[in-house]
Amino acid sequence: MIPVNDPLLNGKEKEYLLQCITDGWISSDGPFVKQFEEMFAKFVGTKHGIAVCNGTVAIELAIASLDIQPGDEIILPAHTIISCALGIIRRGAKPVLVDVDPETWTMNAAEVEKKITIKTKAIMPVHMFGHSCDMDPLIALAEKYDLHIIEDSAEAHGATYKGRQCGSMSDVSTFSFYANKIVTTGEGGMVMTDNDEIAARARSFRNLCFLPQQRFLHEELGYNFRITNLQAAVGVAQMERVEYLLERKKAQGKKYTELFGDLNGITLQGVKEWATHVYWVFGLLLNNNVPFNAFEWAKKLSDAGVQTRPFFWPLHEQPAFHKLGLFLNEHYPVTENLARRGLYVPSGMALTEEQMEKVSLAVHETLRGI
Numbered sequence: 089m090i091p092v093n094d095p096l097l098n099g100k101e102k103e104y105l106l107q108c109i110t111d112g113w114i115s116s117d118g119p120f121v122k123q124f125e126e127m128f129a130k131f132v133g134t135k136h137g138i139a140v141c142n143g144t145v146a147i148e149l150a151i152a153s154l155d156i157q158p159g160d161e162i163i164l165p166a167h168t169i170i171s172c173a174l175g176i177i178r179r180g181a182k183p184v185l186v187d188v189d190p191e192t193w194t195m196n197a198a199e200v201e202k203k204i205t206i207k208t209k210a211i212m213p214v215h216m217f218g219h220s221c222d223m224d225p226l227i228a229l230a231e232k233y234d235l236h237i238i239e240d241s242a243e244a245h246g247a248t249y250k251g252r253q254c255g256s257m258s259d260v261s262t263f264s265f266y267a268n269k270i271v272t273t274g275e276g277g278m279v280m281t282d283n284d285e286i287a288a289r290a291r292s293f294r295n296l297c298f299l300p301q302q303r304f305l306h307e308e309l310g311y312n313f314r315i316t317n318l319q320a321a322v323g324v325a326q327m328e329r330v331e332y333l334l335e336r337k338k339a340q341g342k343k344y345t346e347l348f349g350d351l352n353g354i355t356l357q358g359v360k361e362w363a364t365h366v367y368w369v370f371g372l373l374l375n376n377n378v379p380f381n382a383f384e385w386a387k388k389l390s391d392a393g394v395q396t397r398p399f400f401w402p403l404h405e406q407p408a409f410h411k412l413g414l415f416l417n418e419h420y421p422v423t424e425n426l427a428r429r430g431l432y433v434p435s436g437m438a439l440t441e442e443q444m445e446k447v448s449l450a451v452h453e454t455l456r457g458i
């Protein structure tokens with residue numbers, strides 16, 4: 089079976105992990121944490137990086153660091169992971185959904201303005217599968233209505249929009265370093281900002297809101313979202329080779345595009361001239377003339393030795409949110425189609441050209457005659 093994701097850990101990851109153990113620095117108190125934060129912030133181009141234990145809590149922390157109050161509304165795409173809405177709900181705010189663009193599968197700015205109300209406090213664009221959102225219209229809306237932008241860049245390490253790094257175009261942005269991400273720490277995440285106040289709040293909330301002048305005295309309800317020195321050690325080793333990792337990803341994207349570009353029955357994610365796509369994962373969308381859906385297709389591909397993953401299931405179709413009375417009777421047709429007809433093929437950092445060719449053969453075989 090060709091795995092859907094396999095990390096590449098053949099830099100100095102082992103050496104740095106052994107160093108943590110030899111030195112006894114295994115908690116979040118350790119030199120690799122600061123080093124990883126500084127390296128990643130420099131890479132993204134932000135003043136601050138606050139490392140945390142995963143990308144889901146990075147979103148919650150980003151929201152906690154802003155002046156978002158219970159009842160405030162945050163607009164986000166319906167086509168994303170549940171983490172984005174969870175952070176909003178857990179802070180007492182209300183997630184408000186919009187559909188995504190049928191070509192790039194990212195947040196549709198034209199839809200965002202229709203959802204802005206007096207309660208709207210922020211927009212949360214989510215860069216999708218390594219392709220940036222169209223940020224300029226969103227930035228213009230944020231300026232017009234005095235809104236924050238919280239940029240979820242979990243899937244877009246090194247991706248750019250009009251030459252600007254994803255994660256550097258907003259008040260606060262977030263990343264994930266889960267094992268399937270371009271830069272990984274196994275589990276991990278980071279909150280990025282240029283704003284000193286937001287950074288200070290994020291650091292405080294990450295670490296239980298201990299008061300600097302008196303430990304174990306707390307004026308606010310914080311979290312323990314700390315990352316360990318062990319995870320950060322892996323992150324430092326990854327960052328030492330980040331340009332190589334990005335080159336590998338872009339080469340993968342190019343090769344898959346060549347292999348699938350003229351295949352009948354599927355549509356690929358559109359790549360805009362303003363985007364540097366880093367192909368975090370390579371998505372395939374079944375056209376309407378194909379007589380099976382993504383789940384049936386995934387089974388056929390699995391039988392042929394190719395592991396795949398479906399796209400995100402729409403946020404407005406999540407029973408967990410319906411129980412809260414959220415998104416009932418809402419419809420976002422592009423998102424719904426992506427969920428039912430999209431999947432991504434093996435896209436891990438360790439994937440070889442030979443494996444990509446095998447994946448392509450299997451995909452072609454399942455679509456023969458279409």
Ligand SMILES: Cc1ncc(COP(=O)(O)O)c(C=O)c1O
Nearest residue numbers: 142143144169171242264265266
């Ligand atoms: C867009 C997006 N945001 C947030 C997350 C959550 O990150 P984590 O899995 O590290 O909690 C993910 C995870 O894949 C993601 O794809």
